[in-house]
Each structure stands twice: as structure tokens, then as C-alpha cells.
Amino acid sequence: MTKQVAVILGGTGMVGANMAQLLDQVGGWDVTIVSRRAPEFDTRARHVACDMSDPDDCARVLGAMGATTHIFWTGHATGTRWVDKAARDTDLFRNAMTAIEPASPNLVHVCLLQGSKYYGRHLGPFKTPAKESDARHFPPNFYYTQEDFLKQLAQGKRWSWSLMRPHIVCGYARTDINLPKPIAVYATLCRKLGLPLKFPGPEAAYRAVHCASDVELLNKGMLWAATTPSAANEAFNMVNGDHFRWQYLWPRIAEYFGMEAGGVQQIDLELMMADKEPLWDEVVREHGLLPTPFSEAANWSFANYAFAPTWDIMLDNTKARRHGFQEFVDSEDMFIRIFDSFRRQRFIP
Structure with a gap:
């Protein structure tokens, strides 16, 4: 069995931090957190500094992580207006993935964190309960551009992906x-x-x-989707269930x-x-x-x-339940x- 080697991109925020700590608890994972600043929480994971807005820095740092089997994207651009985020956040994700994916021959899964803005929650009333199959709203939306890039990158590859959509992570x-x-x-x-x-x-x-989404529930869902074959290449709303x-x-x-x-x-x-x-x-x-x-x-x-x-x-989470994730x-x-x-x-x- 291939050793499980996780890389958490943008891993010093709440979701990334708790993801690292969950993998610590589960055991059997070699974990690396990639971010500009060092973690301020307890974890056995190593930290590697990288500016993901810089393609050259990504190539230097992430291009050397050839043992990676699982990638968890939890990063985002800060200090930008919504209209600018589609380009900024997609660039961060594209720079990182363009460097690490071709250098990782044992890659198994990429988990991309999204959110309720996927359904236009930030724009006004939207169809509820929102389902993963709902149509997109009028762009821009960085979740769309990141998702499209990921799916394009995955074409013809052996690895799978998952899209996780929480709301108000606590x-x-x-x-x-x-x-x-x-x-x-x-x-x-x-x-x-x-x-x-x-x-x-x-x-x-x-x-x-x-x-709302309890961060621990979200992280369990991310790990489940990344390690469950029946959850491969799917999007899941990941909310508490009430x-x-x-x-x-x-x-x-x-x-x-x-x-x-x-x-x-x-x-x-x-x-x-x-x-x-x-x-x-x-x-x-x-x-x-x-x-x-x-x-x-x-x-x-x-x-x-x-x-x-x-x-x-309201986000409908019955799809995750149908695929086997029963936490609430x-x-x-x-x-x-x-x-x-x-x-x-x-x-x-």
C-alpha cells in the first residue's frame, strides 16, 4: 500500500489547522502544511513556507514534493474585493497545482474547499435547499474558475477530486x-x-x-471524501445537518x-x-x-x-448521506x- 502523504495548501487557517490536527489524531499520515507563515497551533505536521501567488516559488517548493498522495486545498486570498477574488484565488490554486501535480506520480486525490457562495448566497435570495446539482449563478465566482481548472487538470489522470461546500465554518x-x-x-x-x-x-x-458547519465535521467530511472511492469526483454540501x-x-x-x-x-x-x-x-x-x-x-x-x-x-446535505457520510x-x-x-x-x- 502506498504511504499516505498529505499536503495541506494554505494550512494555517481554521480549516487547514483542524485538518492537520485530525490527520494527527487518525494516524498513518505524513503531513506537510504549506503557507507563507508558520502554524501557531500544535501539530506533528511539518511546515514549508511558500508564496503561492508566486509561480516560481511554487515550482521551487511544491515541485519538490514528489511523494504526495493527497492534496487538501484550504487557502484563499485575503484583503481583496469579491470581484477580484475570481482571478486572485484561482491564480493561487493554479500556481500551486501546476507545480505539485506533475511532480507527484503517486497522487490519489485532490480535495478543493468551496462554500455556500457557490450558490450565490452573497448575492441575495437563492434556491433553497441548495443542491450540488444546482445551476451556477452569473459570474464571477472563484469557486467556478478553480473547479473548472481542477476538472481540466484531472482529465486523463489516475487521481480523483472532491468539492466540499460548507457554510459559516465554526x-x-x-x-x-x-x-x-x-x-x-x-x-x-x-x-x-x-x-x-x-x-x-x-x-x-x-x-x-x-x-452552519462545525469545522470538525467539515474536516471529517474532507477526509472521508478523499479516502472513499464512491465519493470520488463529486461535490458535497458539508453542513451540520440541521x-x-x-x-x-x-x-x-x-x-x-x-x-x-x-x-x-x-x-x-x-x-x-x-x-x-x-x-x-x-x-x-x-x-x-x-x-x-x-x-x-x-x-x-x-x-x-x-x-x-x-x-x-439552506444547504441540502442528503447527497453526502447517500454516499455514506453519516456524521451530523x-x-x-x-x-x-x-x-x-x-x-x-x-x-x-
């Missing part, structure tokens, strides 16, 4: 794009000010149907933080949090928390984005479990 990591993180900081500051916990998005968003409305989940979140749920008060979190650094620093000192700069405590722009949709967001997560319990982890990490009181 986890224990205190990384930038992680919705439980701004919720926890927002609740902590509201409690400090003696305020009820009001939902900061629109009234219609409070009542719409939403879904749906929720904030109007019913929000009171439980307020209860967790020992607060009154205050209904809806739509605010621009990025604007309203602009002067809250001294308040956060005071909370950190009072409770002896892990010193975390307020600029790193939460991504308020992402929180605005996550709370904004006034339309239902209760989204309400997921949020509470992640908040518990933040307390254990001394990120919040």
Missing part, C-alpha cells in the same frame, strides 16, 4: 473568520456595559433560516453568557466597535484573560457579513461547545 480556533468569536466578544462587552444581548443584524435575518433561526438560538446564547436576550437592534458592528478597545482591555485585566489585542479579538466586518442575510440559507452536529450545541472552549482558553471570562 470552530475552536481564535482565527479571523470564525463567527463564534465576534459573538463571544460582543456578548462579553454588552455584559460589561450592563446591556441585554441584542441581535445586531436585520429583523428579517433574525427570523430567516440559517445553517437548520436554525437566530430568534430561537439567540436567547440560548444570551442565557449562556448570563444575560437577558434583548431582541433585535441592527447596528454596524465594525463602526460601533471602533472605540471599544479600552473597554476590552479593561475586561482582559479584570478577569486575567489571555492578552489579546482588540484588533485580533474579532473580525467585525465578517460579523456584519454573517448576520446580514435576510433570506433563507447539533448547531445549537456547537455554539455552546465552542464558547466553552473559548473560556477554557481564557479568551473570554
Whole structure:
């Protein structure tokens, strides 16, 4: 049997980090994380620095990884507008794959991480529940250009691919794009000010149907698709398996933080949090928390984005079940479990 050698491209974000840790736990994997910066989490995986925006750097670094059997793409361009991402993110993926694929004669599988924007979730109301077979929306969309490149690259090759489509990935990591993180900081500051916990998005968003993806469930799904022959060359929605409305989940979140749920008060979190650094620093000192700069405590722009949709967001995950992936997560319990982890990490009181 060929030794399983995984390369996680863009592996220092939440999905890549948890993927490396899952492979650590499973055992039997030789893992390399490829990214510009070194990992800040515990893992047995080695790290190799590479600027995937530079084709020459990719050729030098990734072209030397000839033992690779499995590739997990979890990277993305940062600091770019949506209209620019189709080119930027596709270039990153193309540069990396163009270097590593021809140099890897034992390649078995490539797992490409996508998301709910595949269905136009960022543009407005879309067909729900979204199915993997749904038609594409009017471009640009970097998920489309990456997918098309991958399928073209795979033609006539022995290796297979999978496409994973989560929505609002949530986890224990205190990384930038992680919705439980701004919720926890927002609740902590509201409690400090003696305020009820009001939902900061629109009234219609409070009542719409939403879904989420536990990062651990997503990683298990990625590993399953990468090692299950019947899942080869397929796209899978990878969500928890349930749906929720904030109007019913929000009171439980307020209860967790020992607060009154205050209904809806739509605010621009990025604007309203602009002067809250001294308040956060005071909370950190009072409770002896892990010193975390307020600029790193939460991504308020992402929180605005996550709370904004006034339309239902539902991804159908029955296809994965039909192919044999039977894992599921209760989204309400997921949020509470992640908040518990933040307390254990001394990120919040």
C-alpha cells in the first residue's frame, strides 16, 4: 500500500489547522502544511513556507514534493474585493497545482474547499435547499474558475477530486473568520456595559433560516471524501445537518453568557466597535484573560457579513448521506461547545 502523504495548501487557517490536527489524531499520515507563515497551533505536521501567488516559488517548493498522495486545498486570498477574488484565488490554486501535480506520480486525490457562495448566497435570495446539482449563478465566482481548472487538470489522470461546500465554518480556533468569536466578544462587552444581548443584524435575518458547519465535521467530511472511492469526483454540501433561526438560538446564547436576550437592534458592528478597545482591555485585566489585542479579538466586518442575510440559507446535505457520510452536529450545541472552549482558553471570562 502506498504511504499516505498529505499536503495541506494554505494550512494555517481554521480549516487547514483542524485538518492537520485530525490527520494527527487518525494516524498513518505524513503531513506537510504549506503557507507563507508558520502554524501557531500544535501539530506533528511539518511546515514549508511558500508564496503561492508566486509561480516560481511554487515550482521551487511544491515541485519538490514528489511523494504526495493527497492534496487538501484550504487557502484563499485575503484583503481583496469579491470581484477580484475570481482571478486572485484561482491564480493561487493554479500556481500551486501546476507545480505539485506533475511532480507527484503517486497522487490519489485532490480535495478543493468551496462554500455556500457557490450558490450565490452573497448575492441575495437563492434556491433553497441548495443542491450540488444546482445551476451556477452569473459570474464571477472563484469557486467556478478553480473547479473548472481542477476538472481540466484531472482529465486523463489516475487521481480523483472532491468539492466540499460548507457554510459559516465554526470552530475552536481564535482565527479571523470564525463567527463564534465576534459573538463571544460582543456578548462579553454588552455584559460589561450592563446591556441585554441584542441581535445586531436585520429583523428579517433574525427570523430567516440559517445553517452552519462545525469545522470538525467539515474536516471529517474532507477526509472521508478523499479516502472513499464512491465519493470520488463529486461535490458535497458539508453542513451540520440541521437548520436554525437566530430568534430561537439567540436567547440560548444570551442565557449562556448570563444575560437577558434583548431582541433585535441592527447596528454596524465594525463602526460601533471602533472605540471599544479600552473597554476590552479593561475586561482582559479584570478577569486575567489571555492578552489579546482588540484588533485580533474579532473580525467585525465578517460579523456584519454573517448576520446580514435576510433570506433563507439552506444547504441540502442528503447527497453526502447517500454516499455514506453519516456524521451530523447539533448547531445549537456547537455554539455552546465552542464558547466553552473559548473560556477554557481564557479568551473570554
